[in-house]
Amino acid sequence: xxxxxxxxxxxxxxxxxxxxxxxxxxxxxxxxxxxxxxxxxxxxxxxxxxxxxxxxxxxxxxxxxxxxxxxxxxxxxxxxxxxxxxxxxxxxxxxxxxxxxxxxxxxxxxxxxxxxxxxxxxxxxxxxxxxxxxxxxxxxxxxxxxxxxxxxxxxxxxxxxxxxxxxxxxxxxxxxxxxxxxxxxxxxxxxxxxxxxxxxxxxxxxxxxxxxxxxxxxxxxxxxxxxxxxxxxxxxxxxxxxxxxxxxxxxxxxxxxxxxxxxxxxxxxxxxxxxxxxxxxxxxxxxxxxxxxxxxxxxxxxxxxxxxxxxxxxxxxxxxxxxxxxxxxxxxxxxxxxxxxxxxxxxx
Numbered sequence: 001x002x003x004x005x006x007x008x009x010x011x012x013x014x015x016x017x018x019x020x021x022x023x024x025x026x027x028x029x030x031x032x033x034x035x036x037x038x039x040x041x042x043x044x045x046x047x048x049x050x051x052x053x054x055x056x057x058x059x060x061x062x063x064x065x066x067x068x069x070x071x072x073x074x075x076x077x078x079x080x081x082x083x084x085x086x087x088x089x090x091x092x093x094x095x096x097x098x099x100x101x102x103x104x105x106x107x108x109x110x111x112x113x114x115x116x117x118x119x120x121x122x123x124x125x126x127x128x129x130x131x132x133x134x135x136x137x138x139x140x141x142x143x144x145x146x147x148x149x150x151x152x153x154x155x156x157x158x159x160x161x162x163x164x165x166x167x168x169x170x171x172x173x174x175x176x177x178x179x180x181x182x183x184x185x186x187x188x189x190x191x192x193x194x195x196x197x198x199x200x201x202x203x204x205x206x207x208x209x210x211x212x213x214x215x216x217x218x219x220x221x222x223x224x225x226x227x228x229x230x231x232x233x234x235x236x237x238x239x240x241x242x243x244x245x246x247x248x249x250x251x252x253x254x255x256x257x258x259x260x261x262x263x264x265x266x267x268x269x270x271x272x273x274x275x276x277x278x279x280x281x282x283x284x285x286x287x288x289x290x291x292x293x294x295x296x297x298x299x300x301x302x303x304x305x306x307x308x309x310x311x312x313x314x315x316x317x318x319x320x321x322x323x324x325x326x327x328x329x330x331x332x333x334x335x336x337x338x339x340x341x342x343x344x345x346x347x348x
Contacts (some may be wrong), residue, residue, distance in 0.1 A: 107160025163199025
């Protein structure tokens with residue numbers, strides 16, 4: 001029997017039909033399960049024989065193995081999958097005391113080889129199923145409720161490249177965002193990519209109208225190829241053209257993510273180049289300060305930029321009319337910040 005998190009509405013309706021029950025029960029049961037609260041069986045008013053069949057299916061496709069909480073309230077969850085592999089998900093407190101944001105992984109490990117990211121050090125093992133991503137969502141929603149918050153937004157920005165697990169990510173988004181199931185809302189979902197152009201176009205074609213974040217990290221192809229091997233396949237202009245198409249199709253401004261690395265992509269000239277690329281585009285630049293991850297795959301010890309360099313970089317962008325801000329790092333002291341996820345838990 002298949003756990004509820006692994007079911008779409010259609011597959012669960014079919015399952016109920018096979019069992020001899022009305023398929024109309026499916027939506028109510030799944031919505032109750034997705035609420036992450038204890039199911040009120042009396043309120044559901046199901047036939048007793050159906051309730052007995054449903055109870056064993058409540059077990060998630062992921063099992064919470066360990067939890068760490070940072071000084072800023074960020075929680076990192078280590079979740080075990082049915083095959084014994086593990087992934088990490090992160091719950092981040094919002095500025096509002098009643099809200100939180102979640103970060104979901106799409107793969108076990110990562111094959112992209114981005115040189116300043118810890119996740120890629122473990123290599124790639126496999127894609128996650130839609131149910132395993134839904135399992136992360138449910139775990140984060142429960143975690144938020146425990147601390148008196150509501151999970152308000154999610155980003156597919158954890159371990160892995162979402163566009164290389166496209167079909168499963170899209171199916172997970174449908175289940176999480178659709179009012180008939182998770183009911184988070186399409187505008188509350190962001191899918192991130194290092195610049196897989198066919199994936200960007202495919203996501204636009206789905207009509208889901210979720211937000212798109214593109215990890216650019218350099219305004220020129222030479223620097224980008226050095227940092228991100230995918231830069232050898234897709235150039236900066238090609239990626240931004242795909243982002244333009246996505247924005248035209250969905251009407252949603254694209255977020256450009258840019259991690260500043262001392263002496264690598266932080267020069268005044270690179271700031272001017274980035275400003276020139278984006279000056280006539282209605283996109284938003286999300287600047288990140290590098291979160292330490294130890295020696296890179298190339299044996300490089302990257303360093304965060306100084307405050308002076310960071311201030312000068314963002315000032316150059318804003319002077320040319322580019323909307324930009326720095327993302328506040330979350331969970332850095334428990335290796336839960338951007339680029340630090342690695343399926344390991346520190347003591348404590």
